[in-house]
Amino acid sequence: MEKLITPFRFQPKTDGRSLLTDETRPIQLETLDLDVYYGEKHAIKQVNLPLYQNTVTALIGPSGCGKSTFLRCLNRMNDMIPGTRVMGKILVEGVNINDSRINVTQLRRQIGMVFQRPNPFAKSIYENIVFAPRLYGISKKEQEKLVEESLRKTGLWDEVKDRLHTSALALSGGQQQRLCIARAIAMKPKIILLDEPASALDPVSTGKIEELVQELKNEFTIAIVTHNMQQAARISDYTAYFYMGELIEHDRTDVLFVNPRKKETEDYLTGRFG
Amino acid sequence: MTLVSAWVLIITLFSLLYFIASKGIAPFLHGEVTLADFFSGNWGPSLSAEQGGPQYGALDFILGSLMVALGSAVISGPLGIGAALFMTEIAPKAGRKILQPAVEILVGIPSVVYGFIGLTLIVPALRSIFGEVGFGLLAGIIVLSVMILPTIISISADAIHSVPQGIREGSYALGATRWQTISGLVIRVAQPGLLTAVVLGIARAFGEALAVQMVIGNTADLPFHLLKPMSTLTSVITLNMGNTVQGSTYNNVLWSMALILLLMTLILILAIRFIARRREV
Numbered sequence: 001m002e003k004l005i006t007p008f009r010f011q012p013k014t015d016g017r018s019l020l021t022d023e024t025r026p027i028q029l030e031t032l033d034l035d036v037y038y039g040e041k042h043a044i045k046q047v048n049l050p051l052y053q054n055t056v057t058a059l060i061g062p063s064g065c066g067k068s069t070f071l072r073c074l075n076r077m078n079d080m081i082p083g084t085r086v087m088g089k090i091l092v093e094g095v096n097i098n099d100s101r102i103n104v105t106q107l108r109r110q111i112g113m114v115f116q117r118p119n120p121f122a123k124s125i126y127e128n129i130v131f132a133p134r135l136y137g138i139s140k141k142e143q144e145k146l147v148e149e150s151l152r153k154t155g156l157w158d159e160v161k162d163r164l165h166t167s168a169l170a171l172s173g174g175q176q177q178r179l180c181i182a183r184a185i186a187m188k189p190k191i192i193l194l195d196e197p198a199s200a201l202d203p204v205s206t207g208k209i210e211e212l213v214q215e216l217k218n219e220f221t222i223a224i225v226t227h228n229m230q231q232a233a234r235i236s237d238y239t240a241y242f243y244m245g246e247l248i249e250h251d252r253t254d255v256l257f258v259n260p261r262k263k264e265t266e267d268y269l270t271g272r273f274g
Numbered sequence: 275m276t277l278v279s280a281w282v283l284i285i286t287l288f289s290l291l292y293f294i295a296s297k298g299i300a301p302f303l304h305g306e307v308t309l310a311d312f313f314s315g316n317w318g319p320s321l322s323a324e325q326g327g328p329q330y331g332a333l334d335f336i337l338g339s340l341m342v343a344l345g346s347a348v349i350s351g352p353l354g355i356g357a358a359l360f361m362t363e364i365a366p367k368a369g370r371k372i373l374q375p376a377v378e379i380l381v382g383i384p385s386v387v388y389g390f391i392g393l394t395l396i397v398p399a400l401r402s403i404f405g406e407v408g409f410g411l412l413a414g415i416i417v418l419s420v421m422i423l424p425t426i427i428s429i430s431a432d433a434i435h436s437v438p439q440g441i442r443e444g445s446y447a448l449g450a451t452r453w454q455t456i457s458g459l460v461i462r463v464a465q466p467g468l469l470t471a472v473v474l475g476i477a478r479a480f481g482e483a484l485a486v487q488m489v490i491g492n493t494a495d496l497p498f499h500l501l502k503p504m505s506t507l508t509s510v511i512t513l514n515m516g517n518t519v520q521g522s523t524y525n526n527v528l529w530s531m532a533l534i535l536l537l538m539t540l541i542l543i544l545a546i547r548f549i550a551r552r553r554e555v
Contacts, residue, residue, distance in 0.1 A: 077447060082367075109449035119440035122463050131458065132448035180444065187448060 025052040028221040029074065029111075029191055034088035034098075036069055036078065036245075043069045045245045046088075051191065056213060056222045058236035058253065060229060062268070066245040067225045071193050074223065075111040076104050092191075109136075112184030116196040118176035120168035120183075125151075125160055128168045128179055129186045150182040153219075154212055174205025181212065185220070192216065194224040198231065210235050229269065233257050241265045291536070298533030301330070301526040312530060317494040319524045330527040332507070336534060338497040339506040341411060342486060343479040346418035351472045353419075354426030358471075361427075362434045363456055373427075380424040389485030392417035397489055406501040409491030414506070417485050422475035429474060433467020434460060466549050473549070477542040481535065483508035507531045 029051040036044035044066045051057050059067040069078070076097070078084045090098040097107055109132070121128050129150050130143045138146070147164065151157040156178050160171070168179055177197055184192055194213070198206040213222060213235050226232050232239055233253060240250040241264075249256060249265045260266045301307040307330045314331035321327020361369025396416050401408030437460050445455040461468070483506075491503020492513060511528050518525040 075447065077443070080443075080446065105449045105451050107449075108447055113447035115440060115443060115447075117440055119438070119444040121441060121444065121459055131445075132450060135450055135454055135458075183444075183448065 025055065027051070028053040028092070030091045031070075031073070032089040032091065034070070034073060034086070034090065036066070036073060036087075037085045038069075038081070039083045043245050044073070047242075047247045049240055049247055049250055051221050051223055052238065053221050054217055054219075055237040056217050056224060056235055057238040057240060058232035059223060059225045059240050059242060060227075060232050060268075061242035061248075063227075065242040067240075067242045068195055069245075070242065071113075071195055071223060071225050073098070074191070074193055075108050075113050076102075077108075077113065079104060109187045110189050111191045111193060112187055112189035113193040114177070114180050114184055114195065114197050117200055118173055118180055120171070120176045120179050122167070122169060124165045125168045125171070125179060126164040129183050132183070132187055146186050150186040153185060153216070154178045154182040155208065156182060172205070174201050174208060177201060177205070177209060178212065181209075181216075185216070189220065191221045191223070194222065196225050196227060199227060206231075229257075241268060243268070294529060294533050294536055297526060297529035299530075301523055301530060306523040307527060307530075312527070315496060319527070328524070330523070332510075332527070332531055332534070334494050334496050335505050335507045335510050335531065338411075338490075338504045339480055339508065339535070339538075341497040341504075342414045342418055342490070342506055343476045345411065345415035346422055346479045347472055347476045349415065349419040350423045350426050350475055354423050354471065354475070355430045355468055357423075357427045358430035358434055359456060359460075362431050363452070363460065369431075377424045377427050380420070381428075385421065385482060385485045386488075388417055388421050389488035392485060392489040400501065404501050407491065407503060408501075409489060409503045410499070410501050411490070411497050411504055412500040413489040413491075414486050414504075415500075417489050418479045418482060421482060421485060422478050425478055426471045426475040429471035430464075430468050433464040433471065436467070437463045466552060469549050470546050473542055473546050477539055480538060480542070481508065483512045487512055507535050511535075 027050045031047055031049050034044055034047045034049075035042070047070060049057075049070075059071060061067050072078045073086050074090060078086055086098055088098065089096045092111075095102075121131060123131065126147055129147045130138065133143070133146060148157060148161075151160065156175060159175060168176065171179060177200075181192075181194075181197070198209045201209065210231060213224065216222060217237075224232075224236065236253045238250065239253045239256045241248045241256070241260075241262075243264060249260060249262045251261070256265065257269060260269060266272075302309060302312070311329070311331055313333055313336075314329075315333040316329040316331040317334060318325070318327045318329040321329060357373065361373040392413055396413050397408035399408075400406070400410075400413055441459055441463060442455055445459050446452075450458065486506055487509035490506065490509055492505050492509055493503040495502060495504050497504040511531055514524070515528055518528065
């Protein structure tokens with residue numbers, strides 16, 4: 001059989017543009033014509049998406065639609081996967097961070113990330129939080145302050161303050177995930193990327209994570225990938241619907257869920273999908 | 275069928291243990307040699323009674339075996355772990371394509387070849403550099419280091435490989451560099467496995483006979499000089515086993531040395547078990 005190598009032709013669904021040109025909030029991060037290839041696979045196609053300051057943007061869509069891939073571009077985690085090419089611009093405060101001259105480790109301190117499976121290090125709770133700050137030099141006193149502050153912000157402080165120096169692996173799944181969030185905010189980032197942070201957790205822990213996200217947006221700009229549409233509706237200000245690597249629709253969450261402009265979005269939201 | 279093979283294995287192991295132990299304890303039970311004599315440094319099995327002999331002190335050899343094994347672990351430990359880190363963390367592609375086959379080939383080379391290379395290359399080289407005979411502790415350590423390197427590399431690589439990917443991602447996402455991730459987290463998590471690798475390397479070095487015997491000089495001296503000839507338990511056993519009369523005191527003392535070797539290996543294996551168990555907690 002002949003190998004099909006069709007040249008990529010962009011067929012705009014949204015013209016690749018955000019529909020929110022009337023939005024007045026400042027933009028914290030913005031992608032311009034972002035394309036991602038895994039080898040020959042075109043995983044993200046011409047995506048233009050802004051993240052507005054101090055808001056929560058939910059990325060939804062079926063499995064394999066590219067939402068996680070998109071998220072991982074924003075702090076250059078795709079650099080770690082051999083054979084990945086990311087093209088287009090990712091602007092943060094006017095700087096294109098998708099540029100080989102960018103100091104990636106520096107960047108990741110400003111754009112934190114939390115993963116689907118809680119991944120605390122096999123160290124104490126305290127050590128988990130100070131691990132990264134310590135790499136850049138931090139005094140003992142500052143460390144203690146930072147640990148308390150980060151744990152308080154994630155609502156963990158009262159639960160773990162008596163066992164800061166015991167293993168983080170002894171915590172429950174939900175606590176571990178909140179510790180991972182605490183670890184990320186200890187770096188004082190501007191943006192936090194959450195990759196399905198609650199999908200491995202029970203409903204109670206999920207509820208706590210959702211509350212936490214609501215609180216954190218006062219201080220950070222948040223992008224969250226989720227499979228759970230109720231969750232997206234509950235916690236996000238904006239929602240972006242991805243399908244087959246394309247951004248189909250991006251709008252305010254209350255608008256998108258009630259009055260989607262695209263038929264594809266409506267079909268997905270109402271479960272008439274596929 | 276599998277049950278039968280399991281039993282064959284167990285019976286073989288225990289009969290070996292029984293045989294070596296009974297032979298090895300014999301000289302002490304018959305009062306031919308005392309424990310104090312055996313653990314002394316006076317070796318003179320062919321000395322006549324007038325000369326105060328025969329003497330069967332094996333201390334030089336016990337220490338010799340320890341020194342060679344530890345010395346080669348000191349060289350191969352860091353080298354092997356470094357190579358394992360390189361082939362798993364830094365250049366997985368080159369690791370799989372070049373280092374992995376290289377390691378497998380190193381494992382397959384018979385020990386007599388290592389000994390031969392040591393004899394023709396290393397010993398003369400040491401002789402011309404340091405001006406001594408060339409045979410000795412250093413030559414033994416070098417040859418053994420190369421021999422145990424593949425063991426250490428492959429077991430370390432497995433240990434590093436089994437560190438969950440999430441740990442690395444978490445670290446990178448916090449802005450840690452690759453080296454900070456490796457030194458601060460990966461090595462820490464893999465530590466029990468790395469220790470197991472080194473201990474197994476020591477066990478292998480401890481039991482190796484042929485290659486060591488070819489380069490070590492085989493004199494009954496304390497092994498505290500890198501360039502002076504010495505002996506190990508294994509080299510003394512292989513050299514003298516065929517030349518002594520079955521059932522003679524000399525022959526039985528060789529069995530005692532074999533027993534010591536066996537006990538040391540057992541201790542090392544137990545140490546590995548202990549390390550492995552601690553990992554599970």
